[in-house]
Amino acid sequence: MRIAYVINSTEGGGAAFPVPAITRVLRQAGHEVAVFALTRRDGRAEKPMRDAGLEVFIREGGRKDHLAAFFWLQKQIALWRPTHIWTSLTRATLLGQSVGQKRGIPVISWQHSAKLRPPNDTLLRLRRNASCLWIGDSDYVTQVTRTQLGIPADRLMCWPIFHARASAPQSHPWQAGETIRLGSVGRLHPVKGYDTLCLALAQLKQKDALPPFHLTIAGEGEERAKLEALVRLHGLHNEVSLPGFCSDTGAFLAEQHLYLQPSHWEGFCMAAHEAMQAGLPVISSAVGELTRSVQPGVTGWTVPPRNTEALSACLAQALARPETLHQMGQAARSYVFSHFNEDAFTKAGQAILARLAQIAP
Numbered sequence: 001m002r003i004a005y006v007i008n009s010t011e012g013g014g015a016a017f018p019v020p021a022i023t024r025v026l027r028q029a030g031h032e033v034a035v036f037a038l039t040r041r042d043g044r045a046e047k048p049m050r051d052a053g054l055e056v057f058i059r060e061g062g063r064k065d066h067l068a069a070f071f072w073l074q075k076q077i078a079l080w081r082p083t084h085i086w087t088s089l090t091r092a093t094l095l096g097q098s099v100g101q102k103r104g105i106p107v108i109s110w111q112h113s114a115k116l117r118p119p120n121d122t123l124l125r126l127r128r129n130a131s132c133l134w135i136g137d138s139d140y141v142t143q144v145t146r147t148q149l150g151i152p153a154d155r156l157m158c159w160p161i162f163h164a165r166a167s168a169p170q171s172h173p174w175q176a177g178e179t180i181r182l183g184s185v186g187r188l189h190p191v192k193g194y195d196t197l198c199l200a201l202a203q204l205k206q207k208d209a210l211p212p213f214h215l216t217i218a219g220e221g222e223e224r225a226k227l228e229a230l231v232r233l234h235g236l237h238n239e240v241s242l243p244g245f246c247s248d249t250g251a252f253l254a255e256q257h258l259y260l261q262p263s264h265w266e267g268f269c270m271a272a273h274e275a276m277q278a279g280l281p282v283i284s285s286a287v288g289e290l291t292r293s294v295q296p297g298v299t300g301w302t303v304p305p306r307n308t309e310a311l312s313a314c315l316a317q318a319l320a321r322p323e324t325l326h327q328m329g330q331a332a333r334s335y336v337f338s339h340f341n342e343d344a345f346t347k348a349g350q351a352i353l354a355r356l357a358q359i360a361p
Helices: 019-028 046-051 066-080 090-103 118-126 139-148 194-204 224-233 249-254 270-277 308-320 322-339 342-356
Strands: 002-009 032-039 055-058 084-088 107-111 133-136 156-158 180-185 213-218 240-244 258-261 282-285 300-303
Touching (some): 002 019, 002 066, 002 090, 019 032, 019 046, 019 342, 032 066, 032 090, 046 055, 066 090, 084 090, 090 107, 090 118, 107 139, 139 156, 180 249, 194 213, 194 308, 213 249, 249 270, 258 270, 270 282, 282 308, 300 308, 308 322
Parallel strands (some): 002 032, 002 084, 107 133, 180 213, 180 258, 213 240, 258 282, 282 300
């Protein structure tokens, strides 16, 4: 097969970062793959793709010029002549489906989101038959896709988007007298719930019995000004750092004692599972695949999303017994290696390729 892998952008984080690992499975099976990005954004995902040996075509355009993006993609597909189009995220999927139908090319579409916005939900439901195969990036998203988009079982498969790496850096146990290091990795975007986290920390600061703690949020985005204002308002300068985008998440996570994911919603959530891979327990909102991976009292704790009081209480519980965090982190690490190991990742991809081989271009 000759696969045109169409993505929304080369923005760092999210669905673009796993592309090298996903396409490695496709290429190791003997298939050709090239990546087509509808816009650049920050471009941070481009280098890992090129370093993996992928050919990457990037359109110099915006996020909402859909007609121009359609004509660009149509031209690129005509020149590259793929046998299959593989899409990721809503814009890439809708445009990829249109080009695929126009040129008679079968389309395979990822589904990463467990909560589609109403316009996207409607459009994807109307266009669900334009993709010959849909792939959920986790068990949770696959189940949601089946019910939300009405995809029949014979056109829906699951390929968890993450696989644990034994070589990933490992965290170290908290030592008496240390500041407890709290970490999170993600875009500074409203859906990530970092405002709720800052408010929870402001409540914690009032508790005298807790040991010292410090939160570092590694990421960049539109919420920076709001979060910086919250830090100033609540006097959290000594408790919260916002250093910006982190290019080496493995090293960053290995420096932490506890990982926090206060999102309003998630699909798979790569960052939290990477934290578990590093041997960190996780406090997360009870959303997406995290409702399965974060087992209360075993691999971490879950709280309702957007609930400052519940998050603050959960953090207080964890911070009161920092000597137990490493043991929970080891349980988290065991979980991801038993559920998301490299062998399972490769076999899931191979199963999808076997299904595609039955679909004539």
